[in-house]
Amino acid sequence: MAGKLLTLPQRWPVTRQRQATFAALIVVEALLLALLAARLVQVRVVEDRRELVGNVETIHFRREVIGDPLLVALLAVGVAVPFFSGRLRREPVLLVALQAGILSLTIFVLWPLGQVFAQGFRAGPLATGFSLLQFERLLETPMVARATRNTLYIGAMSAVLATVIGTLIAYTLSLTDVPGKRWLRIITTLPLVSPPFAVSFAILLLFGRRGLITYDLLHITSWNIYGPHGIIFVQLISDIPLAALILSAVFASISRDLEEAAEDLGGSPLYVLRTVTFPLVTPAILTAALLTFINAIADFGNPMLIGGGYQVLATQAFIQMIELFDLQLGAALAMLLLVPALLAFALQHWITSKRSYVTVTSGARTGQVRKLPGWIKWPLYGLVLLLAAIDLLLYGSILVGAFVRAWGFDYTPTLENLSGLSSAMPMLRNSLFVSVGSGLLGGVAGILFAWLVTRQKFPGRGALDFSATLMYAIPGTVIGIGYIIAFNAAPYFWTGTFFIIIVAYAFRRLPVGLRTAVAAQRQVDPSLEEASLDLGASRLRTFALITFPLLSRAFFAGVIYIFIRSMTDLSTAIFLNAGRTQLYTVRMFRVMITGTPSEAAAFAGLLVVIILISLGLLSKLTGKSFVDLFRI
Amino acid sequence: MPETFATASITLDSLSKHFGATRAVDTVSLRVPAGSLVCLLGPSGCGKTTTLRMIGGFEDPTAGRILIGDEEVTTLPPYVRPTAMVFQSYALFPHMSVYDNIAYGLRARRMPRPEIKARVEDALAIMELHGQQRKSPPQLSGGQQQRVALARALVTRPKVLLFDEPLSNLDAQLRVRMRGEIRAVQRRLGITSVYVTHDQEEAFSIADQVAVMNKGHLVQLGTPRELYRQPADRFVAEFVGLSNIVPAELLDSNDAGAVVRVYGQTIRSRRPPRRPGPDTSLVLRPEAMRLEPAGASGVPGHVQTLAFVGPLVRYVVAVQDGTLLTVDQHNPDPDEFFVEGTAVSVQLPAEVPALLS
Numbered sequence: 006m007a008g009k010l011l012t013l014p015q016r017w018p019v020t021r022q023r024q025a026t027f028a029a030l031i032v033v034e035a036l037l038l039a040l041l042a043a044r045l046v047q048v049r050v051v052e053d054r055r056e057l058v059g060n061v062e063t064i065h066f067r068r069e070v071i072g073d074p075l076l077v078a079l080l081a082v083g084v085a086v087p088f089f090s091g092r093l094r095r096e097p098v099l100l101v102a103l104q105a106g107i108l109s110l111t112i113f114v115l116w117p118l119g120q121v122f123a124q125g126f127r128a129g130p131l132a133t134g135f136s137l138l139q140f141e142r143l144l145e146t147p148m149v150a151r152a153t154r155n156t157l158y159i160g161a162m163s164a165v166l167a168t169v170i171g172t173l174i175a176y177t178l179s180l181t182d183v184p185g186k187r188w189l190r191i192i193t194t195l196p197l198v199s200p201p202f203a204v205s206f207a208i209l210l211l212f213g214r215r216g217l218i219t220y221d222l223l224h225i226t227s228w229n230i231y232g233p234h235g236i237i238f239v240q241l242i243s244d245i246p247l248a249a250l251i252l253s254a255v256f257a258s259i260s261r262d263l264e265e266a267a268e269d270l271g272g273s274p275l276y277v278l279r280t281v282t283f284p285l286v287t288p289a290i291l292t293a294a295l296l297t298f299i300n301a302i303a304d305f306g307n308p309m310l311i312g313g314g315y316q317v318l319a320t321q322a323f324i325q326m327i328e329l330f331d332l333q334l335g336a337a338l339a340m341l342l343l344v345p346a347l348l349a350f351a352l353q354h355w356i357t358s359k360r361s362y363v364t365v366t367s368g369a370r371t372g373q374v375r376k377l378p379g380w381i382k383w384p385l386y387g388l389v390l391l392l393a394a395i396d397l398l399l400y401g402s403i404l405v406g407a408f409v410r411a412w413g414f415d416y417t418p419t420l421e422n423l424s425g426l427s428s429a430m431p432m433l434r435n436s437l438f439v440s441v442g443s444g445l446l447g448g449v450a451g452i453l454f455a456w457l458v459t460r461q462k463f464p465g466r467g468a469l470d471f472s473a474t475l476m477y478a479i480p481g482t483v484i485g486i487g488y489i490i491a492f493n494a495a496p497y498f499w500t501g502t503f504f505i506i507i508v509a510y511a512f513r514r515l516p517v518g519l520r521t522a523v524a525a526q527r528q529v530d531p532s533l534e535e536a537s538l539d540l541g542a543s544r545l546r547t548f549a550l551i552t553f554p555l556l557s558r559a560f561f562a563g564v565i566y567i568f569i570r571s572m573t574d575l576s577t578a579i580f581l582n583a584g585r586t587q588l589y590t591v592r593m594f595r596v597m598i599t600g601t602p603s604e605a606a607a608f609a610g611l612l613v614v615i616i617l618i619s620l621g622l623l624s625k626l627t628g629k630s631f632v633d634l635f636r637i
Numbered sequence: 638m639p640e641t642f643a644t645a646s647i648t649l650d651s652l653s654k655h656f657g658a659t660r661a662v663d664t665v666s667l668r669v670p671a672g673s674l675v676c677l678l679g680p681s682g683c684g685k686t687t688t689l690r691m692i693g694g695f696e697d698p699t700a701g702r703i704l705i706g707d708e709e710v711t712t713l714p715p716y717v718r719p720t721a722m723v724f725q726s727y728a729l730f731p732h733m734s735v736y737d738n739i740a741y742g743l744r745a746r747r748m749p750r751p752e753i754k755a756r757v758e759d760a761l762a763i764m765e766l767h768g769q770q771r772k773s774p775p776q777l778s779g780g781q782q783q784r785v786a787l788a789r790a791l792v793t794r795p796k797v798l799l800f801d802e803p804l805s806n807l808d809a810q811l812r813v814r815m816r817g818e819i820r821a822v823q824r825r826l827g828i829t830s831v832y833v834t835h836d837q838e839e840a841f842s843i844a845d846q847v848a849v850m851n852k853g854h855l856v857q858l859g860t861p862r863e864l865y866r867q868p869a870d871r872f873v874a875e876f877v878g879l880s881n882i883v884p885a886e887l888l889d890s891n892d893a894g895a896v897v898r899v900y901g902q903t904i905r906s907r908r909p910p911r912r913p914g915p916d917t918s919l920v921l922r923p924e925a926m927r928l929e930p931a932g933a934s935g936v937p938g939h940v941q942t943l944a945f946v947g948p949l950v951r952y953v954v955a956v957q958d959g960t961l962l963t964v965d966q967h968n969p970d971p972d973e974f975f976v977e978g979t980a981v982s983v984q985l986p987a988e989v990p991a992l993l994s
């Protein structure tokens with residue numbers, strides 16, 4: 006049997022050289038796998054018992070296998086299964102690529118998520134077996150019930166409002182003829198360049214207890230922004246652009262012919278909107294709602310900064326995991342976050358898979374301005390202007406705040422806040438290192454998986470695609486928790502290393518890299534690759550000389566996108582970074598809590614500047630406008 | 638479906654549409670008699686689509702009026718006009734089944750369910766789409782999508798059907814078949830139709846009358862036969878596929894006709910020239926000329942190329958002044974071809990229907 010699997014299938018012109026290459030490949034792979042296995046399963050010698058015979062004490066040792074047999078078994082299956090396909094054995098490159106894909110997804114996606122469930126159902130650190138103890142503990146804590154309710158409330162409110170407002174903004178900026186659309190599009194996208202908690206911070210600068218507007222201008226002292234409404238407001242500021250981006254891509258691609266055909270057949274404008282336009286954008290609306298919901302429930306920084314003691318699951322999990330180091334209870338909390346996210350994902354997936362339309366056909370006219378009566382158009386425009394004004398105010402206050410002595414008290418200009426940054430240089434270096442690393446890793450993985458799922462046929466392709474996209478629906482907090490649980494003990498003691506942060510970011514953003522690359526792949530005519538294969542180039546050569554060069558733009562776009570997202574992440578970072586690997590956002594967050602507003606503004610300002618520079622770079626590389634860069 | 642529709646004529650009265658400085662359509666007046674099919678023919682960008690879209694109500698005319706029957710519809714929105722359009726992209730709703738697509742217009746009119754069902758089934762039968770009604774549009778072949786688009790337009794019983802290059806997404810063979818089907822349905826229902834195309838052959842094979850457009854103007858309206866025999870100007874002549882346009886010298890003219898000299902030969906025209914003056918030009922139709930071996934009376938020339946396409950052989954002959962003339966010979970005998978380079982004598986027709994200018 007094994008012999009059969011290691012030979013190339015007949016029917017194929019098996020030359021001796023081919024067979025030799027294949028054999029060599031298998032040997033190399035076997036070695037690598039052995040190394041991996043040695044890393045994953047280790048044998049440790051431990052003291053078993055001591056025996057005193059007369060004067061002589063004998064110490065008995067026992068060999069103990071550490072490492073998780075389940076993981077190893079999963080990996081073994083993952084490596085072995087592709088061998089059974091004759092088609093794959095015929096194409097060793099494909100075989101190895103697939104095995105690498107399966108291995109990495111198993112270790113870095115499925116395993117940490119599975120661990121959240123495994124630990125959540127465990128009674129304690131050393132306990133084995135299934136237990137509901139953690140959930141009983143949660144039920145006993147009134148705080149948790151409240152945090153769960155709060156989280157769902159914040160998530161639902163933010164998702165609904167951000168999606169509705171984002172849809173209106175996208176409609177206005179893509180399909181009406183209002184002045185200044187180009188600039189408005191850029192300004193309303195601005196919140197995506199900074200971490201969400203920087204928005205909270207800026208809101209506090211303006212509307213906080215000593216806020217410029219509330220205190221200095223309006224002299225309001227009775228009212229305060231802290232609490233759930235504050236969280237939702239901040240969440241909206243950063244999620245509306247996200248929803249608007251997703252929707253505007255779709256609005257721009259709806260074929261005008263469809264709406265005209267509907268009108269021509271007798272549908273009045275409102276009837277057409279209800280029966281044609283709206284159903285066509287439903288999938289995008291659901292995607293926007295899903296992403297904004299997940300963002301809102303995952304968010305850790307905003308509730309901490311602006312919640313004013315309002316507890317949500319993300320903050321509770323942080324307390325349990327990091328401050329009390331109760332992994333099991335933390336895992337159970339993470340499960341409470343994971344379940345609604347997965348339900349939302351399943352729902353969105355179920356609905357959109359039934360109706361996903363390629364709306365662009367040849368000869369179709371898209372993205373044309375729709376005639377709207379003024380009483381609809383101008384209020385919409387007012388909404389866009391309002392959002393743009395808020396965004397400008399927020400970022401303006403960060404930049405100004407960095408250069409005044411003490412925001413709220415003393416507005417004399419100074420450069421001294423910048424000196425506080427010098428102590429943060431090691432963290433900035435860490436962040437840059439980690440983000441570049443995860444960008445490159447995620448970019449490569451994105452291209453690889455895109456190549457596998459779009460161009461190749463093999464059994465289980467759907468499952469691979471699903472696993473690679475799964476992280477899309479996982480709150481960043483849960484990813485942090487899953488990684489901590491999965492990789493905190495020998496032989497996978499990787500917490501506190503750069504390696505684990507890089508991997509976490511790369512796999513967290515893999516779905517985006519994957520989708521970008523898939524979209525680019527689809528643009529490339531498959532006959533180009535076929536021509537190359539037909540002319541005698543091997544798969545590897547074809548990939549290197551044809552596929553990759555054609556996809557390189559998508560690759561770099563993916564890299565920089567992941568870089569930006571990693572630079573601005575807090576939810577995952579807060580769990581995974583340690584003393585030596587402390588990240589800039591974590592430091593910045595602490596300064597916002599403990600330092601002066603002006604110091605913190607300097608931190609936020611520097612980050613925004615770095616992101617803007619990377620975006621400029623990306624814009625040059627891809628030739629796309631700033632706004633389109635986020636549309637991936 | 639009823640045997641015939643309540644149909645109506647279309648009248649365009651000095652219709653214009655300007656996009657900024659572009660005069661997409663410039664004072665076009667045209668009457669499409671009830672029950673007939675008129676093709677708008679012209680090169681890309683000449684304003685055909687814009688004209689059609691004004692009839693459908695998608696563009697507001699800059700000036701002029703549109704009448705359907707006796708009713709003026711110039712300012713009516715598309716959804717209350719008695720028109721139905723078949724789009725170049727078909728514009729089938731991708732989120733609806735074939736059945737729902739066809740029923741769309743009826744539902745928009747809030748028609749009772751049983752009647753919708755009856756009408757849609759009728760349409761499915763007429764367009765030979767049985768068994769397809771549950772499918773979604775992308776699952777259909779191009780020809781089937783085309784039929785769904787037509788069925789969807791027909792069920793609403795419009796007074797006027799509008800087609801914008803409906804066959805351009807199909808391959809050549811299907812194109813020929815579908816245009817036959819469209820014409821058959823249009824004839825059977827007797828529904829007034831305007832059909833936009835840039836393909837002369839398509840226009841000629843399907844239309845009662847062809848309206849040739851150029852740069853926003855309507856240049857000539859006539860039956861295919863009239864356009865072919867008496868093109869109004871050089872543009873029409875070239876566009877309807879007449880390539881031999883030669884200069885002529887006017888020798889004599891009166892109300893009954895004219896006599897001109899072409900390459901030293903005298904030719905009679907059954908109509909006088911439209912403009913006075915000694916210089917004119919005319920069209921020599923390829924099948925109206927013959928080739929003889931050199932030496933016979935006629936215009937001397939050399940065969941440049943010959944193309945044998947079954948029932949005819951098409952020669953391109955260079956005559957004295959370098960002009961290339963296309964000469965068709967029907968039912969040729971392959972043993973008697975004039976091969977490339979042969980000196981020949983081109984026999985011009987003794988009479989042409991009209992002069993060009």
Ligand SMILES: Nc1ncnc2c1ncn2[C@@H]1O[C@H](COP(=O)(O)OP(=O)(O)O)[C@@H](O)[C@H]1O
Binds near residue numbers: 661683
């Ligand atoms: N919405 C529009 N805005 C500006 N110019 C247009 C628009 N639609 C058509 N045009 C211009 O009007 C002219 C006629 O276009 P069209 O009617 O589409 O031509 P055809 O269908 O004959 O190819 C072209 O020059 C075209 O560029």
Ligand SMILES: [Mg+2]
Binds near residue numbers: 685686687
């Ligand atoms: Mg056109």
